Amino acid sequence: MPIKRGVFIGINYVGQSSKLNGCYNDAIALLKFVEKTCGIDEAILLTDEKQGYELPTKKNIIRAIQWLVKDAKKDDCLIFTYSGHGSQTMCPDDLYETDGVDETIVPLDYQKEGQISDCVLRYHLVNFLPAGVKLTCVFDSCFSSSVLDIKYNLVADVTTPPIANVPYAPNDSNLSPTIISKLNKLPEVYFEDCGYSESNADVCCISGCMDTQTSADAMIDWKSSGAMTWSLLTTLNNTENITYVDLIQHMRSLLKGKYTQIPQMHFSKNINPNDIFSIATPTTYVEASTGVTMPKEAIMYEKISRGLKTADSGKIIIKHIKHLKQIKQLNLKKLTKYIPLIDYIPWINKWV
Numbered sequence: 001m002p003i004k005r006g007v008f009i010g011i012n013y014v015g016q017s018s019k020l021n022g023c024y025n026d027a028i029a030l031l032k033f034v035e036k037t038c039g040i041d042e043a044i045l046l047t048d049e050k051q052g053y054e055l056p057t058k059k060n061i062i063r064a065i066q067w068l069v070k071d072a073k074k075d076d077c078l079i080f081t082y083s084g085h086g087s088q089t090m091c092p093d094d095l096y097e098t099d100g101v102d103e104t105i106v107p108l109d110y111q112k113e114g115q116i117s118d119c120v121l122r123y124h125l126v127n128f129l130p131a132g133v134k135l136t137c138v139f140d141s142c143f144s145s146s147v148l149d150i151k152y153n154l155v156a157d158v159t160t161p162p163i164a165n166v167p168y169a170p171n172d173s174n175l176s177p178t179i180i181s182k183l184n185k186l187p188e189v190y191f192e193d194c195g196y197s198e199s200n201a202d203v204c205c206i207s208g209c210m211d212t213q214t215s216a217d218a219m220i221d222w223k224s225s226g227a228m229t230w231s232l233l234t235t236l237n238n239t240e241n242i243t244y245v246d247l248i249q250h251m252r253s254l255l256k257g258k259y260t261q262i263p264q265m266h267f268s269k270n271i272n273p274n275d276i277f278s279i280a281t282p283t284t285y286v287e288a289s290t291g292v293t294m295p296k297e298a299i300m301y302e303k304i305s306r307g308l309k310t311a312d313s314g315k316i317i318i319k320h321i322k323h324l325k326q327i328k329q330l331n332l333k334k335l336t337k338y339i340p341l342i343d344y345i346p347w348i349n350k351w352v
Contacts, residue, residue: 002039003280004076006031007064010047011056011084011108018085020217022224024049026083026140029225033233034079038280044068048108056084058107058116065124072201074132077280080125083226086141086208086215087115103147103211105139122149122196126268129201136279137205140226142214144207145264146194153192154265154273156245156252189245189273194266202282203268206232206248209261216259227259236277245273 010027013019024047034040044064046056054060068078085106104115126148129135139147146153170180208215208228216227231251235242239250248265255261 002041003034003079004041004072005068006034006040006043006079007068007081008043008045009056009061009064009082009084010045010049011106012047012049013085013108014048020084021219022217022226022229023047023083023140025224026226026229027081029229029233030079030081030138033236034279037236040079055108057109058113061105061107061116062120062124065121069125069128069135072129072133074130075282076132077134077136077282078129079136079138079279081138081140083140083229085110086139086143086147088143088211089115089117103143103145105141105147118147118149121147126150126199126201126203129199129203131200132282133201134279134282135201135203137203138229138232139205139207140215140229141208143211144209144215145211146266147207148203148205148266149194149196150203150205150266150268151194151196151198152267152270153194154189154244154248154267154271155192156189156249156273191267191270191273199268201268204244204271205266207264207266210264213261215261218259227255227261228263231255231263241276243274244271244277247277 008027008031010023010025012021012023027045027047031040031043031045044067045053046060046064047053048055065080068080072078082105087104087106088101089104090101102117102119104117105121106115107113125135125137137148141147170183172180206228208226218225218227218230220227220230228251231254232247234254235247235250239246242250244265248263251263255263
């Protein structure tokens with residue numbers, strides 16, 4: 001089944017001091033790959049590198065996203081790719097950004113119109129899609145791991161797939177063979193719950209690096225390209241029926257030793273990481289996450305405790321509570337487990 005619609009963005013920032021070289025090539029390569037492997041019914045290409053295309057301004061990027069998701073229905077498969085600068089902006093009042101910053105993409109006219117934050121991308125790209133729609137996103141940009149604010153991060157702690165049928169047997173003479181045979185090893189592949197809400201649609205986001213890293217604009221085989229896009233297409237073009245976890249591991253292995261970035265993979269729901277990766281087939285999900293969940297109350301504690309070091313008594317709490325609508329979703333009794341807020345409960349109740 002062909003892809004219903006796709007948006008492909010490559011910004012080289014021609015004429016600007018922040019010029020890049022490989023982003024147009026990334027957009028073209030991804031579009032050609034989609035057409036070759038599964039076909040596509042309709043597409044929009046935004047770039048500043050070649051004349052005749054619409055420019056990737058902030059307004060045009062938002063309009064293209066709205067076009068992409070408009071009237072999407074069950075069984076539709078969509079793709080959105082972005083290659084360009086990524087950045088971060090301060091957001092001290094965002095409950096889920098424990099580092100205090102939003103991740104952003106950088107439109108061509110960012111100096112005048114500003115950047116596009118992860119919250120805005122999540123709102124326009126994800127929130128309006130109905131159940132049964134498959135959306136695949138590729139962000140080859142700096143600080144891009146959580147650029148879409150979706151729920152699950154696929155964590156693969158091994159660079160190559162584990163060797164099959166090798167028993168887990170610690171060498172410990174203090175334990176009997178019977179006890180040792182009952183010991184389990186922590187999974188090397190698991191899901192980290194990032195705290196964001198799930199979406200109705202099936203969303204997979206492949207990003208160039210962790211939120212603390214940059215993504216390389218590289219010269220590979222005498223051609224300018226984003227390093228992550230190169231690793232993604234090289235893997236897909238040379239490997240049939242690859243699983244999600246194998247895809248991200250192979251991408252990382254291609255970049256390891258050459259670049260510092262570590263590509264990431266996020267999902268809006270809990271996937272089976274051993275499913276076959278496909279941009280034109282809905283994802284299979286399981287009911288419960290096997291990942292590490294950080295309670296929202298604990299995240300709130302982190303933000304408040306950092307603020308208490310620089311603010312008097314409960315003023316910092318008022319600052320957060322006043323601006324955080326999400327506090328209505330928190331259990332205040334659980335919150336007091338993480339920080340002694342008993343004296344501040346009346347103030348909290350004033351704002352919820």
